[in-house]
Amino acid sequence: MLLTIEGLTKRYPTGDLALDKVDLQVPAGQVMALIGPSGAGKSTLIRCVNRLVEPSAGRVQLDGVELTALGSAALRRARRRMGMIFQEYALVERLTVMENVLSGRLGYVGFWASWFRRFPRKDVEEAFRLLDRVGLAHMADKRADALSGGQRQRVGIVRALMQDPKLLLVDEPTASLDPKTSRQIMRLIVELCAERGLAAIINIHDVALAQQFARRIVGLRAGRIVFDGPAEELRAEALTDIYGEEDWSQTIRPAEEEDEAAEAAL
Amino acid sequence: MALLTRADGTPDWRRRTPKADLLVWAGWLGAVALTVACFQFISDRTIWAFVWDAPTQGADLVARMFPPRWSYASQLWKPLLDTINIATIGTALAILIGVPLAFLAAHNTTPSRLLVRPVVLFVIVASRSINSLIWALILVIILGPGMLAGILAIALRSIGFIAKLLYEAIEEIDSTQVEAVTATGASRPQVLGWAIVPQVMPAFAGISVFRWDINIREATVLGLVGAGGIGMQMQASINVLAWPQVTTIFVLILATVLVSEWLSARVRHAVI
Numbered sequence: 001m002l003l004t005i006e007g008l009t010k011r012y013p014t015g016d017l018a019l020d021k022v023d024l025q026v027p028a029g030q031v032m033a034l035i036g037p038s039g040a041g042k043s044t045l046i047r048c049v050n051r052l053v054e055p056s057a058g059r060v061q062l063d064g065v066e067l068t069a070l071g072s073a074a075l076r077r078a079r080r081r082m083g084m085i086f087q088e089y090a091l092v093e094r095l096t097v098m099e100n101v102l103s104g105r106l107g108y109v110g111f112w113a114s115w116f117r118r119f120p121r122k123d124v125e126e127a128f129r130l131l132d133r134v135g136l137a138h139m140a141d142k143r144a145d146a147l148s149g150g151q152r153q154r155v156g157i158v159r160a161l162m163q164d165p166k167l168l169l170v171d172e173p174t175a176s177l178d179p180k181t182s183r184q185i186m187r188l189i190v191e192l193c194a195e196r197g198l199a200a201i202i203n204i205h206d207v208a209l210a211q212q213f214a215r216r217i218v219g220l221r222a223g224r225i226v227f228d229g230p231a232e233e234l235r236a237e238a239l240t241d242i243y244g245e246e247d248w249s250q251t252i253r254p255a256e257e258e259d260e261a262a263e264a265a266l
Numbered sequence: 267m268a269l270l271t272r273a274d275g276t277p278d279w280r281r282r283t284p285k286a287d288l289l290v291w292a293g294w295l296g297a298v299a300l301t302v303a304c305f306q307f308i309s310d311r312t313i314w315a316f317v318w319d320a321p322t323q324g325a326d327l328v329a330r331m332f333p334p335r336w337s338y339a340s341q342l343w344k345p346l347l348d349t350i351n352i353a354t355i356g357t358a359l360a361i362l363i364g365v366p367l368a369f370l371a372a373h374n375t376t377p378s379r380l381l382v383r384p385v386v387l388f389v390i391v392a393s394r395s396i397n398s399l400i401w402a403l404i405l406v407i408i409l410g411p412g413m414l415a416g417i418l419a420i421a422l423r424s425i426g427f428i429a430k431l432l433y434e435a436i437e438e439i440d441s442t443q444v445e446a447v448t449a450t451g452a453s454r455p456q457v458l459g460w461a462i463v464p465q466v467m468p469a470f471a472g473i474s475v476f477r478w479d480i481n482i483r484e485a486t487v488l489g490l491v492g493a494g495g496i497g498m499q500m501q502a503s504i505n506v507l508a509w510p511q512v513t514t515i516f517v518l519i520l521a522t523v524l525v526s527e528w529l530s531a532r533v534r535h536a537v538i
Contacts, residue, residue, distance in 0.1 A: 050449055079451035090446035094464040103460055107451025114452075115459050156446075163450055 001061075002028040002199050003049070003167060008058035010044050010223075018044040020223040021058070028166070031193050031200045033214035033231075035207060037243050041223040042203040046169040049201070050082045051075060063166060080107035083160025083198075085189070087172035089152040091144040097155050098140045101127045104162025123162070130158045134188065150181035157189060161196070168193065168200040174209065182206070186213045207239065207251050327509065334517060335510035342499060342518055348413055349495035350522065352488065353481035356420025361474055363421070364428035371429060372436035374444075375462065386429075393426030398484045402493035411492035419493055420481050427477055435469035436462065471537035475530035482526045486519050 003026040010019040018041040026032055034042050047053035049060055051067060060067045067078055083104070091100045105123045106114055113119070131137045134154040144152060153173060160168055170189060174182035186202075190213050193200050204210045210217055211231045219227030219234075219242035226241045227234065236248040268283040282290065369375045371386040402419035409415045439462060447461035489497020496515060503511040 052445055052449060076451045076453060079449060082449070084446065084449040086442060086446055088442055090442040092443050092447065092461055092464050093440075094467065095460070099460075103447055103452070104450050106447065106453075106456045106460060111453065111455045111459070114456050159446075159450070169449075 001025050002030075002063060003201075004059075004061040005045075005049070006059045006061075008045070008048055008060065009056050010041070010048055010053060011056045018223055019048065019055075019058075022220075022223070022225055024218065024225065024228075026167070026199050026201065028199055029193070029197045030216060031190055031202065031214050032216045032218060033210035034201055034203045034218050034220060035205065035210050035242060036220035038205070040220040040242075042220055043171055045220065046084075046171055046201055046203060049167075049169055050079050050084060052084075076107055080163050081166045083163045083165035083168045085153070085156050085160050085168060085170040085173050087175045089149070089156045089176070091152055091155055091159075093143075093145040095144060096140070097131070097136065097142050097144055097147070098127060100144050100155050101131060101140075101158050101162055104159040107163065127158070127162060130161055131155075133192075134158055149177050150185065153177065153181075153185050154188065157185075157192065161192065165198060168198055168202075170200055170202040172203050172205065174204065174206065182209060183212075190214075207234070331509040331513040333510065334513035335508070336514060338511045338514045339518065342496060342515065345489070345494075345496040345499050346518055346522065349485045349489075349497075350482065352413055352416040352420055352493075352495050353478060353485040356417045356485070357424055357474065357478040357481050359417065359421035360424030360428050360477065364425045365432060365470070367425065367429040368432035368436060369458070371433040374439075374441070375436055375458065390426040390429045390433075393422055393424075394430065395426075396423065398423035398481075399487060399491060402488045403491045406492045411494070413494035416485060416488045416493035416495055419488060420485060423484070424477050424481060427480075428473055431473045432466065432470060435466045435473075439465040468538050472534050475533045479523075479526050479530045483519075483523055486522075 003024075005022055005024040008019050008022040008024075009017075011017050022041075022045060024045075034045065036042050044053055048055040049062075049067070051070075055068060058068070062078065062081065065078055067075070070078055092103065095103070099117070102117070102119050102123060105119055108123075109119060128137060128140070131140055134157065136151060136154055136158070139147065139151065139155075144155065147155065156173075168189070173185055173189065177185060186209055189200065189202065192198070202210070202214060211234060215231055217227065217229065217231050217234050218225055219238060221242050227238045229238075239248045239251065240246070268280045268286070270278045270280060270283075272278045367386050367390065370377065370382050371390060373379060373383065376383045376386075398419045401422045402415055405415035405419050409418070443465065444457060444461040447457050452460065485495050485497075486500075487497050489495045489499065490501050492498070496519065500512060500515045503509075503515065
């Protein structure tokens with residue numbers, strides 16, 4: 001098992017219980033979608049994994065290393081293996097695309113090397129290769145704030161991949177994008193995970209997108225896991241468990257339609 | 267703010283209740299009465315004959331100031347250069363000390379909110395609360411007259427100014443960019459250099475040239491207390507009632523300030 005979460009609990013100083021004894025396992029190479037209403041604790045869950053948010057209780061293990069027990073230097077080393085992708089891209093706006101991409105290597109280079117932007121040659125080569133892979137090689141020297149939303153998210157993805165991660169933590173990657181770009185970004189993430197054998201936890205509130213791109217779906221409600229199963233098994237009852245009562249008939253993609261689409265593709 | 271019920275039972279809305287309205291009007295009345303009373307008080311202590319005489323006196327002074335004595339300018343280039351140097355070196359010194367103070371004071375970068383931050387905030391307030399002319403007065407007594415006193419006076423006043431504006435800028439940065447760089451496994455100094463410094467660069471450039479611009483103007487008066495610069499010449503000229511020379515100094519100061527204003531606008535524009 002790549003990632004093992006046991007009894008993870010987070011209570012904020014305000015008293016809000018964001019996560020309530022969450023148990024979750026993610027095998028290597030699995031792309032998992034985490035769905036749930038706003039405030040269900042999706043963001044908190046992935047931030048507790050790389051400890052941008054400190055969990056109140058529980059254990060998180062990545063590849064046998066207990067993240068929750070690490071000191072700050074060891075935690076920084078462990079964070080290198082977890083790439084993070086953000087909703088609002090979270091690029092450093094005033095730095096160039098290349099600098100943003102190379103910032104994925106910060107955990108591997110010393111302070112002065114990074115201050116003077118002296119990165120190892122293979123890092124720069126890898127940066128060019130990945131930028132080319134996502135179709136942004138010509139933008140390398142542009143400032144990040146000159147890019148469109150979809151382009152920025154691609155840079156965000158490349159930054160995460162530069163870390164040479166085993167796991168991607170993806171926080172609402174499409175929430176600021178239009179439907180077409182959303183699909184392109186989701187497809188890119190899933191493809192890259194397959195190419196590199198990465199596992200991913202993708203927080204997403206668009207149920208249709210989650211079903212389209214993830215094999216496994218986990219539903220979170222009020223800090224507890226209320227659904228965990230393959231995408232095909234996500235039915236109206238499960239969505240009611242996760243989000244509450246609503247007419248779900250139009251949201252779920254019926255299995256037959258999928259088969260027809262597959263046949264049409266053939 | 268005030269939901270009322272009309273006689274026929276339908277709801278009505280006004281900004282204030284009638285009672286609150288009355289209070290507001292009473293407040294205005296009180297303010298006007300106080301102003302009139304104060305004017306009366308000041309008027310009683312003013313020698314009006316002098317005030318009525320002011321236009322004549324003013325016209326007389328202006329007449330004696332013109333034409334400016336342009337030949338005096340040849341003696342002013344050196345003090346003018348001193349003034350610019352005092353402002354520039356003083357500002358540079360203030361940046362050198364003020365920038366680290368700003369990072370120690372901002373609540374998102376300070377090493378300790380309980381210990382370091384309050385101490386630094388006190389230093390900033392202390393520096394800001396004393397005008398550079400007063401710093402100069404004190405420093406001239408300690409160091410003797412000259413440019414050094416002027417440079418330090420400018421620096422001591424500017425440290426607080428630069429540190430305060432910069433730490434406010436640091437506190438207003440976008441925290442998700444910081445989060446993103448932290449998530450890569452970067453160390454704290456790396457997060458500072460890669461996520462925080464780029465975000466505050468425009469503010470830093472703006473604050474620095476703005477303070478330099480202010481310091482050029484402040485440095486022109488430091489000479490009045492003996493801390494070097496063109497103010498010394500102004501003091502000397504006023505003492506001997508050489509008004510045409512004073513006019514020449516005014517014109518030179520005005521030109522210098524115009525140039526510094528233009529320069530700082532250019533710098534601010536360049537670093538956005």
